[in-house]
Amino acid sequence: MEGPIGWGRQEVDGWRKGPWTSQEDKLLVDHVRQHGEGRWNSVSKLTGLKRSGKSCRLRWVNYLRPDLKRGKITPQEESIIVQLHALWGNRWSTIARSLPGRTDNEIKNYWRTHFKKGKPSKNIERARARFLKQRQEMQTQKQQQLLQLAGQVVAKDENEDGGGARAPGTAADDDDDDRGSAVVDDACAAPAPAPLAVAEASAAGGGNHHDDLIMHDAIAMDFMCPMSCALLLHGAGVVQGGGTGSCCGSTASDEYGSGDEDGATWGSLWNLDGVVVDGAGACTLW
DNA sequence: AATGTAGTCAACCGCAGGCAT
DNA sequence: CATGCCTGCGGTTGACTACAT
Numbered sequence: 001m002e003g004p005i006g007w008g009r010q011e012v013d014g015w016r017k018g019p020w021t022s023q024e025d026k027l028l029v030d031h032v033r034q035h036g037e038g039r040w041n042s043v044s045k046l047t048g049l050k051r052s053g054k055s056c057r058l059r060w061v062n063y064l065r066p067d068l069k070r071g072k073i074t075p076q077e078e079s080i081i082v083q084l085h086a087l088w089g090n091r092w093s094t095i096a097r098s099l100p101g102r103t104d105n106e107i108k109n110y111w112r113t114h115f116k117k118g119k120p121s122k123n124i125e126r127a128r129a130r131f132l133k134q135r136q137e138m139q140t141q142k143q144q145q146l147l148q149l150a151g152q153v154v155a156k157d158e159n160e161d162g163g164g165a166r167a168p169g170t171a172a173d174d175d176d177d178d179r180g181s182a183v184v185d186d187a188c189a190a191p192a193p194a195p196l197a198v199a200e201a202s203a204a205g206g207g208n209h210h211d212d213l214i215m216h217d218a219i220a221m222d223f224m225c226p227m228s229c230a231l232l233l234h235g236a237g238v239v240q241g242g243g244t245g246s247c248c249g250s251t252a253s254d255e256y257g258s259g260d261e262d263g264a265t266w267g268s269l270w271n272l273d274g275v276v277v278d279g280a281g282a283c284t285l286w
Numbered sequence: 287a288a289t290g291t292a293g294t295c296a297a298c299c300g301c302a303g304g305c306a307t
Numbered sequence: 308c309a310t311g312c313c314t315g316c317g318g319t320t321g322a323c324t325a326c327a328t
Contacts, residue, residue, distance in 0.1 A: 041313065058297065093316060104316075113293060
């Protein structure tokens with residue numbers, strides 16, 4: 001950082017650093033009111049503030065923006081953060097877009113405080129346990145469905161030409177070690193749209209929905225198709241156009257999933273490598 | 287009551303990507 | 308096409324506060 005100097009009211013290269021004063025805040029707020037956001041480097045020239053554009057932007061985004069939500073992260077928001085972190089990893093700004101009024105910095109701090117040291121809160125532990133349980137149930141359910149389906153296909157084939165019956169485990173085989181491809185493939189045939197409203201309503205500060213509901217819906221949906229869930233959560237504005245969804249790789253698992261007591265690390269619940277999301281939010285495999 | 291430790295928050299830095307020239 | 312500037316992002320740090328001993 002600044003070496004031994006620390007955060008006094010020092011100036012470096014003519015720029016003030018350290019905590020902002022109320023006068024500086026006022027200058028910045030007035031400036032943004034007049035000129036809007038952006039062009040941060042011109043703020044100092046126009047206002048006389050001895051702050052770099054970077055510093056001005058940060059102060060505005062993290063502290064002065066009028067739509068910021070103050071106060072503690074709610075359990076609902078916490079659940080969403082967990083979900084989205086599992087989905088996106090450390091893409092704090094992306095996660096923040098799904099939590100109106102919260103900044104990436106806030107979420108980042110929250111995550112580091114609560115989860116970085118491998119000591120998740122009770123709420124998170126419950127959410128995680130529920131997630132894992134639900135995942136297991138859904139996998140079982142899916143396997144049964146596939147077996148049923150396979151049985152029907154076999155019966156049909158036998159009826160039609162009596163040959164060419166495949167091994168029933170073709171698709172289900174993926175489930176053992178690959179939580180991404182088979183699941184996504186399956187789910188994207190019918191992505192569920194409902195949780196968007198739930199997540200957004202809670203994130204918007206309503207807090208009226210029980211967190212169980214949030215987790216249930218979010219988990220179910222994420223499990224079915226994480227990418228589409230995220231796209232829905234983010235609205236039309238955020239589209240991972242044609243990109244690969246390798247979101248659950250190193251960072252997430254490194255930070256949280258070290259305690260692999262149950263074999264499935266929290267941060268690597270989904271491996272989306274190889275998943276492509278098109279503009280409409282439909283996932284495909286390549 | 288004093289001290290140590292952990293948690294929280296605000297701000298900084300370096301880097302990367304996008305865009306204009 | 309190359310270069311430089313601006314903006315945004317993620318990681319890190321230091322000050323402050325709350326809690327425990």
